[in-house]
Amino acid sequence: MRHARGQSLPDWLALRTGNLGVFPDGVAYPTSTGDVRDLLTYAKEAEAFIIPYGGGTSVVGHITPEERGNPVLTIDMGRMNRLLSLDKESQIATFGAGAAGPDIEAQLRAQGYTLGHFPQSFEFSTLGGWVATRSSGQQSLRYGRIEHLFAGGQLEAPAGTLEIPPFPASAAGPDMREMVLGSEGRLGILTDVKLRVTPLPEWERFHVVFFPDWQTAVAAVRSAAQARIPLSMLRLGSSVETETQLTFAGHERLIALFERLLSWRGIRVEKCMLMFGVTGTRVQCRTALKQALQICKRNKGVHTGTYMGRKWAQSRFLAPYLRNSLWEKGYAVDTLETATNWQSVDQMVNAIESALSGVLESEGERIHVFTHLSHLYPQGSSIYTSYIFRVGKTYEETLARWQRLKMAASKVIVANGGTISHQHGIGVDHAPYLVTEKGPLGIATIETLCRQFDPNGMMNPGKLLRSFPLPGNKIQ
Numbered sequence: 001m002r003h004a005r006g007q008s009l010p011d012w013l014a015l016r017t018g019n020l021g022v023f024p025d026g027v028a029y030p031t032s033t034g035d036v037r038d039l040l041t042y043a044k045e046a047e048a049f050i051i052p053y054g055g056g057t058s059v060v061g062h063i064t065p066e067e068r069g070n071p072v073l074t075i076d077m078g079r080m081n082r083l084l085s086l087d088k089e090s091q092i093a094t095f096g097a098g099a100a101g102p103d104i105e106a107q108l109r110a111q112g113y114t115l116g117h118f119p120q121s122f123e124f125s126t127l128g129g130w131v132a133t134r135s136s137g138q139q140s141l142r143y144g145r146i147e148h149l150f151a152g153g154q155l156e157a158p159a160g161t162l163e164i165p166p167f168p169a170s171a172a173g174p175d176m177r178e179m180v181l182g183s184e185g186r187l188g189i190l191t192d193v194k195l196r197v198t199p200l201p202e203w204e205r206f207h208v209v210f211f212p213d214w215q216t217a218v219a220a221v222r223s224a225a226q227a228r229i230p231l232s233m234l235r236l237g238s239s240v241e242t243e244t245q246l247t248f249a250g251h252e253r254l255i256a257l258f259e260r261l262l263s264w265r266g267i268r269v270e271k272c273m274l275m276f277g278v279t280g281t282r283v284q285c286r287t288a289l290k291q292a293l294q295i296c297k298r299n300k301g302v303h304t305g306t307y308m309g310r311k312w313a314q315s316r317f318l319a320p321y322l323r324n325s326l327w328e329k330g331y332a333v334d335t336l337e338t339a340t341n342w343q344s345v346d347q348m349v350n351a352i353e354s355a356l357s358g359v360l361e362s363e364g365e366r367i368h369v370f371t372h373l374s375h376l377y378p379q380g381s382s383i384y385t386s387y388i389f390r391v392g393k394t395y396e397e398t399l400a401r402w403q404r405l406k407m408a409a410s411k412v413i414v415a416n417g418g419t420i421s422h423q424h425g426i427g428v429d430h431a432p433y434l435v436t437e438k439g440p441l442g443i444a445t446i447e448t449l450c451r452q453f454d455p456n457g458m459m460n461p462g463k464l465l466r467s468f469p470l471p472g473n474k475i476q
């Protein structure tokens, strides 16, 4: 049952209500590359589909088996979780691809290093999953997205073994790393992954600044990103998100007092909260902090120090558990994300929020929608929207509400020229929108790549590409 579903809202509803649908017919736990090869051979003989499984934290249906007539074998990589080697001179670590966030950081920290990849699913998600979905961590501004950290490794495919050597850089034609990144289990199984690691930072602090409104706040973070100040994180909440977060924080009296103090400095109801991280040597942090605060001040920001940042750091992976408490109160919560150029950020935020707000109006339902920008680039930003809606009377009703909300937001994202995913990947939920982004030739190219690695179409069917193998097709 635990391998039948991931962590998307439909998955979560299914798990809560027992409407699980299709199960894998078997779950295997390889402990070596040899085991993985044997499993590929076995699956071919048994005419089974294979689903590579990391931590099962997919939020877009990556690991859910589909009814296609053949048996399904899920391959859980969780036992291949060791640090296999650490080249301190080149700062390259090799890990088993099933290593989850805590496995990685504990083994690296023992030797004075960090990977610095902290998605909010850090506790459970794995290296293989990160690479296969093009994941992004909370401090990607300093450490980079997984595509910057992924230096190479080994992939076992039905058609053979692909070894990707870890060059610092290469001009030798198209990059095989790029083909494996985002492959969502369609090409084969990553067995080990080579990573670019960093010595542990000497100093790290998370600062909070409040801005009077969204426009000034966005101007400030865009300037900071474009000035390439070496911050480790920038996370800007809209006024609704800021208010929601302050409410969820509890401590009603303390927050009221804090808001009164802010209002004396001109920060009132439309306030937007920015959190930024400084990470590195003390000298680097001091310089980055000074530069960032100068920009904030120029944009009417009020610096409130590191207390809230410290609290955030202590509970940075806990927010998703609120989903359970909200459910008990009769509410479902989901999130979605995109990225677009600065020119369109504002328009995109408005379009997504108004699309979501209006979807259930005919049913008399109101949706609580709020947004933050959390991965910022000189060119543009990711946009991350959360929405809370009332649970329906039945599983089907709640699922139907979610489907309408998700479809409305996804259509608006592609219509406004945003990517259908900045960090969660495609899976099943985003697959219908991929062609808008890649074009027919792009889709055909990805299909050809899949066929080359997996000629019989046995790897994770229906994910990323709906077209190959055709729904209901049996393995040839």
Ligand SMILES: Cc1cc2nc3c(=O)[nH]c(=O)nc-3n(C[C@H](O)[C@H](O)[C@H](O)COP(=O)(O)OP(=O)(O)OC[C@H]3O[C@@H](n4cnc5c(N)ncnc54)[C@H](O)[C@@H]3O)c2cc1C
Residues within 6 Å of the ligand: 006, 007, 051, 052, 053, 054, 055, 056, 057, 058, 059, 062, 063, 077, 097, 098, 118, 119, 120, 121, 124, 125, 126, 127, 128, 129, 130, 131, 132, 133, 134, 135, 136, 137, 138, 183, 184, 185, 186, 188, 189, 190, 191, 320, 423, 424, 425, 460, 463
């Ligand atoms: C609460 C929550 C917060 C999240 N926050 C973030 C976030 O901040 N940033 C972010 O990027 N994502 C986030 N996600 C999404 C999710 O964690 C990522 O997509 C993650 O990369 C999935 O990793 P996983 O190991 O759990 O993979 P799984 O969910 O097990 O699998 C995902 C895909 O990867 C493939 N795969 C897994 N392992 C391998 C392997 N060894 N070889 C080949 N293919 C493989 C699977 O077949 C599948 O297609 C969040 C999810 C949740 C539930």
